[in-house]
Amino acid sequence: MKAAVLYGPNQVEIREVSAPTLAQEGEVIADVEFVGVCKTDQQLTAGGLESELILGHEVVCQLPHEQGYFALNNEISCGQCSYCQEGLTSHCQNLQELGVNQHGGYAEKIGVPRKSLHHFDFRNPALGVLIEPLSCAVRGVGRILAAANLLSVSQPTILVIGGGLSGALISYLLTHAPDFDGEIKLYDITKMPIPWAQKLGIERVEVPEEDKAHLVVECSGSPSGLATALRVVRKAGVVCIYGVPKQGIALPVSPHELFMREIAVLTSFAGATDKTMGSAIAHIKSDEAFFEQLLGRVIPLEKLPEELTNWSPQPGTRTVVDIDA
Numbered sequence: 001m002k003a004a005v006l007y008g009p010n011q012v013e014i015r016e017v018s019a020p021t022l023a024q025e026g027e028v029i030a031d032v033e034f035v036g037v038c039k040t041d042q043q044l045t046a047g048g049l050e051s052e053l054i055l056g057h058e059v060v061c062q063l064p065h066e067q068g069y070f071a072l073n074n075e076i077s078c079g080q081c082s083y084c085q086e087g088l089t090s091h092c093q094n095l096q097e098l099g100v101n102q103h104g105g106y107a108e109k110i111g112v113p114r115k116s117l118h119h120f121d122f123r124n125p126a127l128g129v130l131i132e133p134l135s136c137a138v139r140g141v142g143r144i145l146a147a148a149n150l151l152s153v154s155q156p157t158i159l160v161i162g163g164g165l166s167g168a169l170i171s172y173l174l175t176h177a178p179d180f181d182g183e184i185k186l187y188d189i190t191k192m193p194i195p196w197a198q199k200l201g202i203e204r205v206e207v208p209e210e211d212k213a214h215l216v217v218e219c220s221g222s223p224s225g226l227a228t229a230l231r232v233v234r235k236a237g238v239v240c241i242y243g244v245p246k247q248g249i250a251l252p253v254s255p256h257e258l259f260m261r262e263i264a265v266l267t268s269f270a271g272a273t274d275k276t277m278g279s280a281i282a283h284i285k286s287d288e289a290f291f292e293q294l295l296g297r298v299i300p301l302e303k304l305p306e307e308l309t310n311w312s313p314q315p316g317t318r319t320v321v322d323i324d325a
C-alpha cells in the first residue's frame, strides 16, 4: 500500500509499504479516507524520530463490513496502570499513540482496535478529521472552566491567543458552554482575516492590553504567545497553556512574579476518550456549517511531504489529506 513515511528530520516520502496485518484480538484493518494535518505532525517531522514512522493521528476511516465513517481515537491506553484506573488515559504509563509513536493514518490502510473507532454521520465526512482535535479541546475547556471557579468574577474577560484551529475549537466550546458567561477576545499575530472569529462574534484586538483579561488561553504554542499570556493576565487571573509549547523553552516569568501577581497556570494535554470523542461528534453534528469553515485545503497524499516541511495552512483552518484523491 501507499504510505507517507517519516525517515529523518524533515524527511518524508511516499513509499510502497506492506499493508498492516491483524496483530491482536479486537483489531480491524480500516481503509483510511481523510486525515487532518496537525501542527504536531509538523513538529514531529522537523525533529525526526528514532525509527521510521507513518504519522497521521486525525483519522477518518471506513470498515469493509460496516456502513458509514469512523473517527479514530489514536490514544491506546492499557486500562491497568494507576493513571488508567483514575480515568487519566492520556497519561497511561503504557500509552500507544497511533501516528505519534506507532504507525498512523497517512497510508491507505491502518490496523486499529475496533473499540478505538467512533461512528459518525455528517453530511461531509471530511469533517470527521476535526473529531480528535475537538475531543482534546473538550478536555481543555473542562479544565479551563474548573479553573474559572478561582476567579473573582462570574463573567470574566477572556483573551484567546492564536487564531489557528486550536483557538477556534477552544473559543467555540467556551461560547457554547452552558452555565458559563464571559466576553471573549482574540489576539492573533497575523493581520489575516479569521472568519471563524467573526462567526462567533468574537472581537479581535490588535494589541493585547495589560490588566484586562481575567483568563488567558494560549493557543498559538509560540514562545511570544506564552510570554504575552503571562504578561497581560490580570492579577489573581488564570493562564491556560493549551498550544503545545516548543521543547526547551523556559517559562518567561519568575516564580516570584507569579506568586506576587497570584497567577494560576494550567495546562491541558491530549484527552481523547470515549466520552470526549462522543461529545465532539455531537458538537459537530449540531453545527456542521460552523465546522465546515475550519476545513482548509484538501490535498492528495503525494503532496503531504511538501505540506509537512513547508508549514502554511490557510489561517484558522485544517488542511486535509484525501487518501483516495
Ligand SMILES: [Zn+2]
Residues within 6 Å of the ligand: 038, 039, 040, 057, 058, 133
Ligand atoms: Zn493533532
Ligand SMILES: [Zn+2]
Residues within 6 Å of the ligand: 077, 078, 079, 080, 081, 082, 083, 084, 085, 091, 092, 093, 094, 095
Ligand atoms: Zn494505563
